[in-house]
Amino acid sequence: xxxxxxxxxxxxxxxxLAGIRVIxxxxxxxxxxxxxxxxxxxxxxxxxxxxxxxxxRHVGAxxxxxxxxxxxxxxxxxxxxxxxxxxxxxxxLIAGSDVVVQNMRPGLVDELGIGPAAxxxxxxxxxxxxxxxxxxxxxxxGRPGLDIAAQAESGLMSVTGEPDRPPQKVxxxxxxxxxxxxxxxxxxxxxxxxxxxxxxxxxxTSLLEVAIHLQxxxxxxxxxxxxxxxxxxxxxxxxxxxxxxxxxxxxxxxxSAYTQEHWARLCKTLGRDELIADERFSxxxxxxxNKPAMRVELEKVLSPKSSAECVALLSExxxxxxxxxSYSQARKSADVEASGIFMxxxxxxxxxxxxxxxxxxxxxxSGLVPTIGQHSREILSEFGFDDKEADALVRDGIVGG
Numbered sequence: 319x320x321x322x323x324x325x326x327x328x329x330x331x332x333x334x335l336a337g338i339r340v341i342x343x344x345x346x347x348x349x350x351x352x353x354x355x356x357x358x359x360x361x362x363x364x365x366x367x368x369x370x371x372x373x374x375r376h377v378g379a380x381x382x383x384x385x386x387x388x389x390x391x392x393x394x395x396x397x398x399x400x401x402x403x404x405x406x407x408x409x410x411l412i413a414g415s416d417v418v419v420q421n422m423r424p425g426l427v428d429e430l431g432i433g434p435a436a437x438x439x440x441x442x443x444x445x446x447x448x449x450x451x452x453x454x455x456x457x458x459x460g461r462p463g464l465d466i467a468a469q470a471e472s473g474l475m476s477v478t479g480e481p482d483r484p485p486q487k488v489x490x491x492x493x494x495x496x497x498x499x500x501x502x503x504x505x506x507x508x509x510x511x512x513x514x515x516x517x518x519x520x521x522x523t524s525l526l527e528v529a530i531h532l533q534x535x536x537x538x539x540x541x542x543x544x545x546x547x548x549x550x551x552x553x554x555x556x557x558x559x560x561x562x563x564x565x566x567x568x569x570x571x572x573x574s575a576y577t578q579e580h581w582a583r584l585c586k587t588l589g590r591d592e593l594i595a596d597e598r599f600s601x602x603x604x605x606x607x608n609k610p611a612m613r614v615e616l617e618k619v620l621s622p623k624s625s626a627e628c629v630a631l632l633s634e635x636x637x638x639x640x641x642x643x644s645y646s647q648a649r650k651s652a653d654v655e656a657s658g659i660f661m662x663x664x665x666x667x668x669x670x671x672x673x674x675x676x677x678x679x680x681x682x683x684s685g686l687v688p689t690i691g692q693h694s695r696e697i698l699s700e701f702g703f704d705d706k707e708a709d710a711l712v713r714d715g716i717v718g719g
Contacts, residue, residue: 333360349421351498396691396718472529694719
């Protein structure tokens with residue numbers, strides 16, 4: 319079965335990338351997640367793993383969660399890329415594909431002879447995406463780089479946390495996750511370019527670049543003023559009330575009402591009209607300068623109420639507000655449920671997360687995560703290897719499965 323017929327069989331030909339084949343040479347999140355997004359858009363994704371599999375398969379419970387979250391709806395072939403014969407097979411797979419996504423150790427694909435320069439010289443229509451920790455051009459190009467390193471060196475940790483406490487990381491691997499979408503966006507742009515010009519593309523991105531880009535407004539402000547952004551905890555440095563964390567009788571809410579119009583509306587909603595003209599709070603800069611006193615006044619009215627009461631009251635009056643929810647609370651949210659982002663994986667009762675957007679056909683359910691080398695023989699057959707050759711490759715430890 320060709321990539322096109324397989325994709326169309328799986329999706330009814332309705333997904334935008336039906337007929338596109340992707341080679342996933344990735345580990346952990348950024349590379350595999352990029353490839354999975356392309357797969358959920360209809361591409362036939364072949365995950366090329368070592369004989370022991372994606373490194374994430376061996377780092378405990380969260381590693382298993384990474385594998386399950388970023389490797390759905392793929393086929394797995396296990397190759398020992400330390401062996402020349404396995405490299406030959408990898409080159410054959412790439413030759414029959416449209417896109418390569420890799421986040422191996424920087425330089426490794428070039429050492430193996432399957433890097434972008436070598437492969438695109440042979441296959442000019444190929445789109446080749448490389449994801450690294452710190453980029454491939456600077457002095458740190460050879461350093462290993464995971465999400466936490468990008469958070470640290472991009473400035474993100476320096477602005478996260480309470481002002482009187484040490485810097486903190488974001489509570490989830492947000493840079494890895496964002497990179498999956500950046501990578502997919504770049505590949506989609508390159509596919510569109512290829513449709514118009516017939517030319518492939520070499521694409522590079524890094525966790526560091528993504529981490530900086532996610533802070534675009536803060537970096538722009540720093541460039542304009544030269545003032546280092548500081549940790550604020552809740553709230554914002556230049557506006558108030560903005561992202562203010564307010565305790566309630568049963569939890570916390572956050573609210574923003576920093577324009578003059580919204581501040582006046584908030585005061586009226588709370589029955590505190592006198593705060594509008596209070597010189598401590600009458601302008602944005604005054605509210606920033608007197609933020610602790612402002613929070614005290616807000617808490618006097620809001621803290622005795624439940625989070626649900628606060629959200630209802632403020633929302634009805636056009637004030638931005640939200641309850642701080644745990645995972646279990648968020649999962650039960652009517653809004654989350656209505657979004658349809660949680661789905662059942664095809665072929666099992668496992669709950670999975672779909673893409674964070676819908677097209678006219680709706681979200682398409684994904685398949686299961688493959689085991690290491692689960693589809694090795696199937697893929698070898700598609701690429702012209704007969705059963706005897708496949709048996710020999712497995713016997714010689716070149717292919718797993």
